[in-house]
Amino acid sequence: MMMDKQAQPGAVAPVAEVAEHIAHALEEDIVLGSLHPCQRLIEDELIARFSAKRHAVRDALALLERMGLVERKRNVGALVRHFSAQEVVELYEMRILLETQAARRMPLPADAQAVQALRDLQQAHDSAVQANDLRGVFRSNKAFHEAFFGLCGSAVLVQAIGEYARRTHAIRFGAMTSPAQRERSRSEHHALIDAVAAGARAQLVTLCRAHLLPSRDAYLLVHGHAIPRDVDDSAQEGADFVGRGQALA
Numbered sequence: 001m002m003m004d005k006q007a008q009p010g011a012v013a014p015v016a017e018v019a020e021h022i023a024h025a026l027e028e029d030i031v032l033g034s035l036h037p038c039q040r041l042i043e044d045e046l047i048a049r050f051s052a053k054r055h056a057v058r059d060a061l062a063l064l065e066r067m068g069l070v071e072r073k074r075n076v077g078a079l080v081r082h083f084s085a086q087e088v089v090e091l092y093e094m095r096i097l098l099e100t101q102a103a104r105r106m107p108l109p110a111d112a113q114a115v116q117a118l119r120d121l122q123q124a125h126d127s128a129v130q131a132n133d134l135r136g137v138f139r140s141n142k143a144f145h146e147a148f149f150g151l152c153g154s155a156v157l158v159q160a161i162g163e164y165a166r167r168t169h170a171i172r173f174g175a176m177t178s179p180a181q182r183e184r185s186r187s188e189h190h191a192l193i194d195a196v197a198a199g200a201r202a203q204l205v206t207l208c209r210a211h212l213l214p215s216r217d218a219y220l221l222v223h224g225h226a227i228p229r230d231v232d233d234s235a236q237e238g239a240d241f242v243g244r245g246q247a248l249a
Contacts, residue, residue, distance in 0.1 A: 019059035022050050023067070026060065027166075030069055030080055032134050033173035037082035041070065068167035081170050085225040091168050092216040096209050098161045102152035103208045109199035110151055118193045121147055122186075129186045137182060144189060151196065172215040181214055 026046075029035045041064075046057045061078045064070035071081045083091070110118075121144045128136030142165075149161050176182070188211050195204040217227050 015053070015056050015059060018050070018052050018056040019063060022046065022052060022057060022060035023063040025050075026064060027067070027069060027169060028135055028138055031138050031169045031173055031176055033177045035080050036173075037080050037170055039080045040076070041078040041080065043077070069169055083171060083219070085220060085223070088171055088216060088219055088225075089228055091164065091171070092212060095161075095164050095168065095212050098157065098164060099149065099208045099212065100205050102149045102154070102157055102161060103205045104201065105152040105154060105157070106196060106201075106204070107151070107153070108196060108201055108204070110196040114151060115193060115197045118144070118147060118196070122189050122193060125189060126186055129182050132179075134176065138176065141185065148192060148196075168215070171219040173219075176215075178218070181218070184214065185211070 026035065026041070035041070041061060043054060043057050043061075046052070046060070047054060050057070052060075061070060061072075065072060065078070069081055070078050072078050121140065125137065125140035125144055127133075128140045145165065146158075146162065149158050152158065188207065192204065192207050192211070194200075195207055220227055
C-alpha cells in the first residue's frame with residue numbers, strides 16, 4: 001500500500017497534527033468502504049502506511065473511538081465499528097429529528113447570497129460525482145451539508161447534526177460507493193437548494209428526511225436486516241419524532 005505523505009522531507013509535524021491527519025484519512029476510508037465494519041486496524045500496518053510513530057497512531061485510534069467510528073476490544077484491538085439493526089435505526093431517528101428541526105428553523109426564503117453559496121458548493125459536488133472522485137464526493141458533500149444546515153442559525157444544533165452525521169460514517173459507505181445513490185444524492189441537493197430559495201418549508205422538511213433514508217436502508221439490507229416501516233412526519237411539524245414509526249418490519 002502506498003504511504004500517505006504527511007509533510008515535506010525533514011519536517012517534523014506535532015504528534016496531535018499527525019494523529020488528526022491519520023484519523024481523517026481513516027475516516028474517509030471507512031465512509032468509502034475501504035475499511036469495513038469489524039475490520040481490524042493494526043497498529044504496525046498504520047505505522048508503515050503513514051510513516052508515523054506508534055503513539056501518533058494510538059492517538060489517532062483514540063480520536064476515531066471518540067468519534068464513534070472505531071471500537072476497541074480486549075485481546076483484539078481496534079476495529080471499525082459494527083452497528084446492530086437497532087443502533088442503525090436509533091442513530092437515524094436522531095439524524096431525522098435534528099435535520100428536520102434545522103429545516104423548520106431556517107429563515108425562508110433564504111437570501112440570494114446564501115442560495116448562491118450553496119449552488120457554488122454543489123457545483124463542486126456535481127463535478128466530483130461526474131468525475132467518479134469518491135474522496136472528492138465525500139469532502140464536497142460534507143462541505144455542502146455544513147453550509148446548508150448552517151442556515152438554521154443555531155450553532156448547537158449544527159454541532160449536533162455534525163456529530164451524528166459523523167457517527168453514521170460506517171453506515172453510509174454502501175450509498176457512497178453506489179453510482180446510482182451518488183447521482184440521487186446530487187439531484188436531491190439541488191432540490192434542497194430550490195426549496196430554500198422558494199421558501200417551501202413543508203417540502204424542505206420532507207426532502208431533508210427522505211435524503212437520509214437510502215444510506216440507512218442500504219446498510220440494513222447488506223447486513224440482512226429488515227427495513228423499518230417509516231411514518232412521514234412532515235404533516236406533524238414540530239412533533240417529537242424519536243420513537244415513532246421506526247419498528248422493524
